[in-house]
Amino acid sequence: GEDVEQSLFLSVREGDSSVINCTYTDSSSTYLYWYKQEPGAGLQLLTYIFSNMDMKQDQRLTVLLNKKDKHLSLRIADTQTGDSAIYFCAGSGGGADGLTFGKGTHLIIQP
Amino acid sequence: EAGVAQSPRYKIIEKRQSVAFWCNPISGHATLYWYQQILGQGPKLLIQFQNNGVVDDSQLPKDRFSAERLKGVDSTLKIQPAKLEDSAVYLCASSLILNEQFFGPGTRLTVL
Numbered sequence: 001g002e003d004v005e006q007s008l009f010l011s012v013r014e015g016d017s018s019v020i021n022c023t024y025t026d027s028s029s030t031y032l033y034w035y036k037q038e039p040g041a042g043l044q045l046l047t048y049i050f051s052n053m054d055m056k057q058d059q060r061l062t063v064l065l066n067k068k069d070k071h072l073s074l075r076i077a078d079t080q081t082g083d084s085a086i087y088f089c090a091g092s093g094g095g096a097d098g099l100t101f102g103k104g105t106h107l108i109i110q111p
Numbered sequence: 112e113a114g115v116a117q118s119p120r121y122k123i124i125e126k127r128q129s130v131a132f133w134c135n136p137i138s139g140h141a142t143l144y145w146y147q148q149i150l151g152q153g154p155k156l157l158i159q160f161q162n163n164g165v166v167d168d169s170q171l172p173k174d175r176f177s178a179e180r181l182k183g184v185d186s187t188l189k190i191q192p193a194k195l196e197d198s199a200v201y202l203c204a205s206s207l208i209l210n211e212q213f214f215g216p217g218t219r220l221t222v223l
Contacts, residue, residue: 004153035214042115042202042214043154088153098144098167099212101153 004102006089011108018076020105022089025070029091032065033099034074037086046074046087076107084109113137115215117203123221129191132218136184136205142166143180144212145188146202154202160186190220198222 003025012018024032033048049056049063049072056063062075076083086106090099116135124130136143141162146154157176159167162183171178175194180186190197200219204212 042216043204045211045213048211090153098146098156098159099154101155103151103153 004089004091004100006087006102006105008103009106009108011110012079013110014079014081016079018074018079018083018107020074020076020087020089020107022072022074022102023070024072024089024091026091026093026100027067027070028093031092032063032072033090033092034061034063035088035090035101037088037104039085043088079107079109081109081111083107115203115205115213117201117215117218119218120216121219121221123223124193125223126195127192129189130193130220131187131189132201132203132220134186134188134203134215136186136203137207137213140205140207140213141183142206143186144204144206145178145186146204146214148200148202148217150199157188193220193222195222 005023030051031048034046035043036046037043047058047061049065060077064073086104088104089102092099118133143160145157147157148154157171158178160180163180176190178188198221200217202214202217204214206212
């Protein structure tokens with residue numbers, strides 16, 4: 001089955017860009033997602049990318065997909081204190097398949 | 112549009128007791144998922160419903176866990192009997208198209 005790996009922590013200064021990385025094993029993953037989880041809250045879908053795309057931009061968020069290396073990244077421009085959360089990378093085979101999540105990256109914002 | 116509703120938000124039980132969680136998906140969403148999120152890990156899919164039929168329950172520990180989705184709307188997830196390792200947050204999600212899954216706030220279960 002799918003395996004998704006992420007680094008556990010990322011610390012950035014407020015106003016800088018954050019880049020959260022993810023690698024996955026299943027090359028048949030059709031959709032790749034980024035979710036945000038704040039303390040005590042459910043998961044919020046931030047953005048997703050289809051496997052036939054290399055990049056997707058949505059306001060402060062940029063997703064890059066390197067299919068050859070099976071590497072996905074999420075860049076958050078002008079990181080703010082409200083961006084402090086756990087960010088999960090997830091993949092699915094498509095359609096209405098269930099998601100396979102990584103363990104999440106804790107984004108820590110330094111003032 | 113109302114989000115995915117779950118109850119209770121918190122539950123504390125002793126091992127070997129039974130517990131049930133309830134989920135009401137977003138109106139019109141045919142697909143419903145239950146995930147288990149153990150502390151420090153990402154969510155793991157337990158079961159997926161399409162309307163009131165099970166699509167995938169390959170990771171559901173069927174000796175103690177059961178789930179149903181009567182009438183293709185609300186769903187309940189039951190654990191009987193609970194074990195210490197079942198302590199986790201149980202997340203319900205629903206989707207309509209393109210696998211955009213919307214998650215509820217979760218039920219935090221503590222088994223003592």
